Each structure stands twice: as C-alpha cells, then as structure tokens.
Amino acid sequence: MKKISTKEIEYLAELSRVGLTGDEIEKYKSEIENILNYFQKLEGLDVDGISPTAQVTGLENILRCDEIKKSDVLRDEILNNAKSKENGFIKVKTIL
C-alpha cells in the first residue's frame, strides 16, 4: 500500500510553486496516495531492453534557416496581457 507523507505533499507544493492550506494538503494527500497506489500496477512489468517513447512522430531536429522574419504579432497586444509594465517592458519583482 503506497503511502505518502504530509511532508512529501508540502515538498511537491513547494517544488511546483503552488501554495496550499493545511486542509488542502490533507485532501490531496489521500487522493494522491490512492492514485499512486494504482500506479503500482506497473511494478511487476518487465521492461528490460525496451526503449522509452518520448514522442510518436519519429521526427528529429526540425530546422530552418536562421533568417529573421517579421512577426505579425504586435508588441502592444502582447504587453496588454501583462499586469505590471514599465517603458515597454514587463516588470517583475526583485529576483536577486
């Protein structure tokens, strides 16, 4: 029976930058435990020598010439969606 600790849920929330309340943590803990338990199904399966599938198209390295093409998209329309702006730039909180 797969068990996951409250600490692990808190860690996942921290890694994925999603703030959770105490109640939420308990709720997700039991739901995620249940689902992870279901994933145990794969445990017994032998995958020796099998290569992983990352994508199904078989395409590799789709390239184009390094030429500048004019974009149809206007700067203002892009900036319109940002909440915090200054002088045509998107403004963020201090990082360092």
Added chain:
Amino acid sequence: MEITDLSVGVLLEKIANRDISRREIVKAYLARIEKVEGKINSFVSIFAEDALRIATDQDKKNKKGVLSGIPCGIKDVLCTAGKRTTASSHMLDSFIPPYNATVVEKVIDSGAIVLGKNNCDAWAHGASTENSDYGVTHNPWDLSRVPGGSSGGSAASVAAGEVPFSIGSDTGGSIRQPAGFCGAVGLKPTYGRVSRYGLVAMASSLDVVGPITRDVYDAALVLNIMAGADPLDSTTPAQKVPDHTKELECSIKGKKIGLPKEYFGLGLDKEVEKIYRDSLNKFEKLGGEVIEISLPHTEYGIAVYYIIQTAEVSSNLGRYDGIKYGYSAETSRDLIDFYFKTRDEGFGAEAKRRIMLGTYVLSSGYYDQYYSKAQKVRTLIAKDFVKAFEKVDFILSPVSPTPAFKIGEKTSDPLSMYLADIYTVQANLAGIPAISFPAGMSEERLPVGIQVMGPQFSESMLLNVAYQFEQETKNEAWRKIKPEI
C-alpha cells in the same frame, strides 16, 4: 427540418443553391443559442455581433471558401486573436491572445464563422466538464447528466443544435468520449496531423486537435481544412493531406476488423456491450471480417497515461506565473510568494492535483520507477497496435464503459473518473487516429458511441468505415430520436 438541424454538407448545398443566405444561417444558430444556452451552458464566450457582420460581409462578396457561411464553436483551449481565451480556468479569465492558433486561422480562412468559445474542463483536465471554472455544461439528452469531457461544451453545442460543428482537443479521449455521450461524431487525428500551435498545452506528446460534428461526412470535410504540416509546430510531419471525403463511399467488403479480447469486462455496462456486439454484426453485414486480436498491455493504459500526462502537465502549467499573462496575485511579500499565491488562487483543484502528481513522478528518486517506466510501457502499448495492424485493418472498440453519468456522480473520487478512460487513452499513447460515432441508445435514451482505431495517417480509411456504418444504420429507430431541451 430546421436550419439548426442541418449538417455542414447540407448547409453548404443550400448556400450554393442560394436557398438560404449565410446571414440567415448565422441568425438561426444564434437564435438557437439564445433559446437553449441557459440550460446547456456550452459556451464561455459568444461573438454574436462579429458573426453576423462576417456573415453579411461574406454574402455581399459571395465569398469562396470550403466552409464559407458555416458557423462553428471553438473549444476555449485554442487561441483566438483579440478574443478572450480562458481554457475554462480563472487563471486565464482576462487573457486575450495576440494571435490565432494555426487551426483557428485555417478554419477562419475557409470561411467558417466562429460563433463562440466552447466550455470545457479547465486546462482540458477532466472527462465531464465539471472541472470548468465557468460552470458545468449539461448534456442536451438529459440535463442532469454530464456531456462528457474535456470537450463537453463542443459536443453539447453540436448535439443541442447550437453549432453544426466545433473544434475540440483530445489528450486521453477528450473529443471521442463527449462525442459518444452526446450522440455526435468525434475525430481524433493522428498525432501531428493537425498543428498544435496556439493550443493551450496540456500534455505535449499526447495532445491533438480535431473536429466534433453531426455526421461523418462533415468530420472528413472539416479535417481537410485543419490538417497539414505547420512550420510553427515542428511535431507536424510533412505527410500529404488527402481529400478525406474521397473514400467515404467505398465498400468495406473484405476489411479485417480487430476485436480486442481484453476489451470486455473493464467495467463495460451491459447495454453498451450489447450495442458494441450488435455493431460488430452490422460490420459483418457490410462485408467485414471480425478477427479476434490481443492488445496485451491494455490494462496498463490508464497508469501509463496518468503518469506521462500529469508529468507533462506539471511542466506545461509551469508557465502560469502571473507575470506575462493571466491571473496575478494582488499582494505578495516577494517573487516566490507571488508565485505561490498566484498559482494557488488561479488554479482549481484538479489542476493542482495533476501538477503535484506530475511533479512527484518526475522528482528525483521516483523518476525511474514511474516516469521512465511508463515511457517504456508506452512503447509496449504502441507495439501492441503495430502488431495488431499486421493482422487487421482497423480495431473496433467501445468509447466509454458507460453512457453519460449524472452530474456529481464521480466527483468525489478522482481515480474512478480516470478509470473510465480505458478505451480512449490507448490511441493517444500510440499516436494513432480514432473516430467515435453514434451506434445506438440506452434504455434511458442516452447516446452510445463506438470507436474505430487505425494505423497512423489512416484517417481516410477510418472515415470510410464510420461512414459505411452510418449509412447502414441511417434508418434505425434510435436515429429519429432528438434531444428535447
């Protein structure tokens, strides 16, 4: 018949014969939306004025375009330039895309007229549209039931006669299952057949875009418009786009039909099973030969899907940080706190659940046991299909173990909702095309669909098969029943 009962094919004929104007068509569909939308809730946004203006303009110029004058819906996970695109999540409540998704661009270029953005499960996470932040969509056949998901709004709007077609997306069944629940046709193309540029990304190795329509001919017609390589999406192979309507009328005599022995049991409802078995008989009548096959890794499909999909979701949803677009927290101590608050307040429960699951299966110490393993089992599943297609032309399966369930029935147990995807996730994992189409009705007058799956890029063959079935069953009693909204 009302204008709003007509298929795309018939509407195009009427426009060509000048029996009806494009403006009259758009007016009729907008009136229908006005009448029933309060009960269905299949739209997040409606563009009535723009649609009428475009239709009037097209009439004036007698615009040439394969779908000129035909109204449609677009699932709200596809970007429409200058028009709010929410992915049915509060996180994107105010988001106005500065560009059209490639498929939207193609639909508009063909002359189709977008009436609005269809409701869906937020971020396309779900199989019932109950995860929408804009209210659940109600199944037109029984308003107390779900339309399916995640493209529930798309399927319901077609079934309710609000639009003759809609564009949806399918990552684990999100076109096919709601089409099945709503009595519509839902086509999941081969991965890469249709560009994903401008699609709000869910799981990038599984997502596809496809049409939901009233009948098979319409699906073929709309696929013609949507398909093709796109320089803006480097996962679209250079495969030529055939005219998918060309082979519809061909006989399917001699076609070998795969019947996967693992597909029985699996929680399959008795009525759904009966309709499935009956459809096999009908295919035999059409000259097909039913051959039992084995897809031995079927039972691992859900686990593999929910590991890979949630992993990719956790990565794709990382971009929603309140900085460039979307919801942003009002107050915060610093940048990190800003991220925590924005994402806590902007995301709903299902999104958070999947982000955490995905983060877990990708995290150090668990990556090999879960994600890496799932990718290898995915190879086994894909190989099962390749082997099967050496023996048969296409595979016939149910779409969903049951008809549409009641709103609220499965919301307390996320896992039980996931398990119902058993018949649909397989095609996404293998990257193959599949089409779901109506095959009958339950005792409670709920639509039941069936599904055909084929090798990569076999859409023309699948459409042919589905069309022949549709023609064979066109006079059956259940086809005459319409939803009473």
